[in-house]
Amino acid sequence: MVDVRGRWALITGASRGIGYQAALFMARQGCNLILHSRNLEHSARVEREARELGVEAYAVQAELGKPQEVEAMLDEIERRGTPVDIILNNAAVQVAYRTDYWATPIGDFEQSFRINFISIAMICGRLVPKMIERGFGRVVNTTSGIRNEPEQSAYAASKAALDKYTKDLASRLDGTDVILSLTDPGWCRTDLGGPNAPDAPESAIPGVAVGAFVNDRKSGRFFHAQQFTGLSLEEAVAKAESLEAVPYTI
Secondary structure (H helix, E strand, C coil): CCCCCCCEEEECCCCCHHHHHHHHHHHHCCCEEEEEECCHHHHHHHHHHHHHCCCCEEEEECCCCCHHHHHHHHHHHHHHCCCEEEEEECCCCCCCCCCCHHHCCHHHHHHHHHHHHHHHHHHHHHHHHHHHHHCCEEEEEECCCCCCCHHHHHHHHHHHHHHHHHHHHHHHHCCCCEEEEEEECCCECCCCCCCCCCECHHHHCCCCCHHHCCCCCCCCEEEEHHHCCCCCHHHHHHHHHHCCCCCCCC
16 A cells, blocks of 8 residues: 655645545645646635645646646646646536537537646646656545436536546556546535535545555556445555456447
8 A cells, every 4th residue: 555644745625515525635645736626715714724634735736627727726836846647636516408419519518627637737748747757656546326317408418528537557567656546425415416416525434535545556547436445545555456447448
């Protein structure tokens, strides 16, 4: 199991919901944090709470739907000289629920892809090569189990693109100490999931973060967070490492 004490993790969407839970969980393991939100003020609480747990932390801001802001955020991290060892790409948007799904506006797809996929590709494209150079890295991209719901086709399609992107990159990293994984938090009561969701945000821990701790040089796994609820971190890592990555087949 990876010891994350003293390492640096970038967590997107860290000010609330699953991202907030993941940030404090990583801080409790001794991991230093770069906390992303759309506005620095939104991250003030989680930044303070992380520091109270004894780790270093600072906030960055970017509207992930605007590539220039994503670039500026990455530039700031680079200027600070922070070696990003772990990325938890948690932030996402569900634009709308379209009952007239044949008439889903193109704007839904554009916004969903910019935030849920393109921003993550930009983050990985900038930071993963540096992980490869340093010989260590963990990236966990948050996907979704939504299927057969054309009412949410823009959201689901953007997550499907993320799945394919992650799997394809994983094929080039398997056997290295840079590991890419996917996680699905489940349907949780967050701003995105809504108040009627069956699962509490806390139930996604440690599953949404377990990919940061696996230590067997195998990329491309999918971790359904709800299958890890109630496990200790050690138990969760052992379970995670017992799972096989499912490769694409022709």
